[in-house]
Amino acid sequence: MDPNKQIIVALDCDSRPVAEDIVARLGEECRFYKVGLELLTAAGPDLIKDLVAQGKEVFLDLKLFEIPNSVAGAVRAAGALGASMVTVHSMGGTAIMAAAVDAARAFPELRVLALTVVTSMTDADLADIGVTDSAEEQVVRLARLARKAGCHGVIASPQDVAALRGPLGSDALLVTPGVALPGDSSAEHARPDTPRAAVAAGASHIVVGRTVTRAADPAAAFHLVRTSIVP
Template sequence: MINDDRTIVALDFADRGDAEALVARLGGACGHYKIGLELLTAAGPGLVEELVGRGHEVFLDLKLFEIPHSVAGAVRAAGALGASMVTVHAMGGTGIMSAAVDAAREFPGLRVLALTVVTSMTGSDLADIGIGVTPDEQVLRLARLAAGAGCDGVVASPREAGLLRGVLGPRPLIVTPGVTLPGADAGEHAARSGTAQAAFAAGASHVVVGRGVTRAADPLAALRRVRSGG
């Protein structure tokens, strides 16, 4: 069985009631949840505080991409809520990543993760915005930039986990969304998805699983399948 602390369930809901119902169904089987912009906007920051108050870790996936001052303020707000992780866009450059890292120092339990290339993007998508390299090359370039800025780790697809571990070494976090059950539809992560077992074997520190668990008829059974690789 994979350590539950490393398996993060994404609460990708538009309604607080749906998110709370899923948390209740999983009970003590899940200790780590991801909250993104959709749910944060719909439910407000109180949900983060509620989950933290119950003993859960919260990965606040804000994907911050703003001027450094604004990024620093948002990171402080995430830390004040009790979040364990917060994301900033590596494509924003060293300035915003360094600002996020500096702001997070006020909160010892908060780790700053740099988002490299979102799991839905392909080489042609990168070309559309003027980036003439493969997703692998761009992920590695941004990961090195994030490490230089002092980030605690990176977010990338399961397919890049092995490359990243080889470049970053053993300590930084490598968090991989786009995790699916074997044989399941990858949905919006289809371009660069993978299983939890493959991601961990390649060097991921954490995996993020979404609809494969949250939309399952039996979410608890689905979560157990993610951990067992079946």
């Protein structure tokens, strides 16, 4: 896979001008961006259309967790905007994930990814909501459920990837947030790792945020990330 397409830069920004500045500074280097709820709410869906019009791919990180009909409607809206990936929450169960997959069929380039366990959560956090298994065990369980529902892949921490590639097979997308260069802060991610470690474990894509977007020279930081994952 083209390393430039394996790296997804998270536009975790609070305004369109800030996001557009990052995209401009990265230029042709970066081809894939993640847009989450904060930026989507602040800037609106036109930003997605504009990124797609510039030839960028967009990972629309909605973490959908609603009744199946509402999830299906949101997935269709994501497809109409030109998104390449959209997320649904696996803890919503098979019906929600299957509804998302079915809605995505009208958009051949759209991939539905199931969020397993949020990368900020620990075993203790899971215990708070009545899950007695470890985070890794819960991730594997939910990933298997997502596979059965027809999802194209999952979102999981880089530390979970090695346990997932076997059960999900070689064709599944494994997208990993919580990735930062050595020495950089992993922010609130509880199960982080480096870009090299994530890809070596079997990640198909890595999501990098502050390690690039808050660097003095985002393009140089992106180049370091890309260099680190090339064998």
